[in-house]
Amino acid sequence: MSDKIFVSAEEVARKAGVSRSAVSRAFTAGASIAPETRRKVMEAAEALGYHVNHLARGLMRNESGIVCLVVSDMGTPYRSALIKALTQQLQNAGKIAMIVNTDRSDERVDMALRQAIRYRADASIVLSGMPDKSLVDLCVRNGQRLVLINRDDEHQGPLRINLDEEDTAQSVVTAFLRAGCRRLAFANSEAGTPSLMAREVGFVAVAREQGLDVTVERFGPTGYESGKVLAQRLMTRRERPDAVFCVTDLVALGFMDAARHQFSLSIPQDLCVVGFDDIPQAAWNSYDLTTFSQPIEEIATAAVAWLMSDDVGQSQSLRLNAPFVWRRSVRSA
């Protein structure tokens, strides 16, 4: 390997006939430098292929420009869409995203935060799993911003972004009732994430208020395959449900496929289905799934805005709305 390695500010300075500090200033917005000097520096830099070393800059400024995204299941439509939005917005804000994949083992979330600390990330955004309290404290103590998305727990310090699912259950139950459904079911995974569990609990509660019982089934990870299994379980019951609320779109799509292809049911005639997330596939013609739309852009905007703002300590908990999206998987009145 031709270990010439990178060009340093020193060399640029020599070539431009100025001091090294001049080079530094040329690349610092708002620094006191004559336009002419800056031009000379930029020219020399361009010629040599110089690029400011952000590692060193981060060292000095105590601000690396790195934001760490902690995430699992990133092959999933919802997760990948969120990552996309976040990286985009971070870049617009002049930051850069570092990704830590925490697939399998929750303990890896802690490793991820450690990694973020090592690289002196300005902030971390946790999309999956649940970091240990002590780690969260460590981050905060180190002046690192922390955003927890859809992990509603009771940590202090970080910004917590959650969905306001107050009306969710109400909307679904109302829709099912209006469609004439009476035998309700909830299809959940076994992940047990707080937000997923809250969805189940809320739905069951509202249904009960209306005097309806809900059959709850839980199985496997939160994905398409689990949806199929859940359909097999629910549709072979004595009292076959005529409406099912699936914890997630992926689950709902698996459910629909099994209901149609294995049980020859028509949707929405024989069965009404509602999902959650509004992933692109939910809108595909084969499914046309009624669901709730995750406000992905808003989440990303809020997260980035918060971690760019100077005044920490302001509103620490944010609730966003997931609008109901009417499609054809539920009979209309």
Next chain:
Amino acid sequence: MSDKIFVSAEEVARKAGVSRSAVSRAFTAGASIAPETRRKVMEAAEALGYHVNHLARGLMRNESGIVCLVVSDMGTPYRSALIKALTQQLQNAGKIAMIVNTDRSDERVDMALRQAIRYRADASIVLSGMPDKSLVDLCVRNGQRLVLINRDDEHQGPLRINLDEEDTAQSVVTAFLRAGCRRLAFANSEAGTPSLMAREVGFVAVAREQGLDVTVERFGPTGYESGKVLAQRLMTRRERPDAVFCVTDLVALGFMDAARHQFSLSIPQDLCVVGFDDIPQAAWNSYDLTTFSQPIEEIATAAVAWLMSDDVGQSQSLRLNAPFVWRRSVRSA
């Protein structure tokens, strides 16, 4: 903000009653240090919440541990799966992934590589777009490894990973012929990426060898919606095709949905469809799409292996196989 900020090796050294270099060695694998000393250091570090500053370490070692992923359309199933595999494997190799989102504007790929240089990334992996030749040279000259995935062009220096699609066209044409199809079509996007165009050209060529003509249609970006439009265009032709090879699974799925729901065609009875990528959705019951499987894990493994190896300069161009996956969207003999 409580600007205590991060703990430094200095403080750990003081607390452990050793020198600063001892702390450094304690955190360096294979360094010459007494077990007892290391224990003392680790204890003090744990107590203070010390973490090695990778920015400074990278500065010294001339090896940041960062690998930059340059990608657009990361919300897409294929891309996100690839990112997932890459981040995973990079982590296993002790590296960390930095993501640069290059959605819209190809010029952004250059910005991305610049960003990679600024952070002194050990390597960059380009999944989308086409970097400018001068930038590639700059990276290589700076000792940065570069991997180009599915961007078959003629750059020198970087590792190029491409699919061997020699047999692809042959397989598809054979399958269509065996299914009794005679009016072939190719549904392409307007993206014009080399690998996508190669697919089209290869298919047309092989079909022609067999004495069959291919209707080629191109439209929009490479996605589900374009597939629908392409179906509308191809299916309203005088000579309606009875078999279509879609440049991508997403296009194929859109095509299928439009064919079924807008033209009431049955697949595979009235129309045979083949896609490319084998995204999870292709296996969903509603589609059951015959396609080619992108060897995602192999790609990731090869990329990471190459950028970890000491001897650069070895095999610079790699061709992997995308196995044919038989499903139900093509009639069997």
Next chain:
DNA sequence: ACCACTCTTGCACGGCTTTGCAAACTTCTT
């Protein structure tokens, strides 16, 4: 011609780590 100002620029230090080198310490041999 001189002074008061403002704008630029260079010096030198600081931020945090790694590592070559030589000194200090162990351990063991003879």
Next chain:
DNA sequence: AAGAAGTTTGCAAAGCCGTGCAAGAGTGGT
């Protein structure tokens, strides 16, 4: 008990950049 051989440790330099400070350059007024 002294010396050889091997380990461990601290010192100091190096890696690259940002910035306070003070000196220098330029401007304009009188």
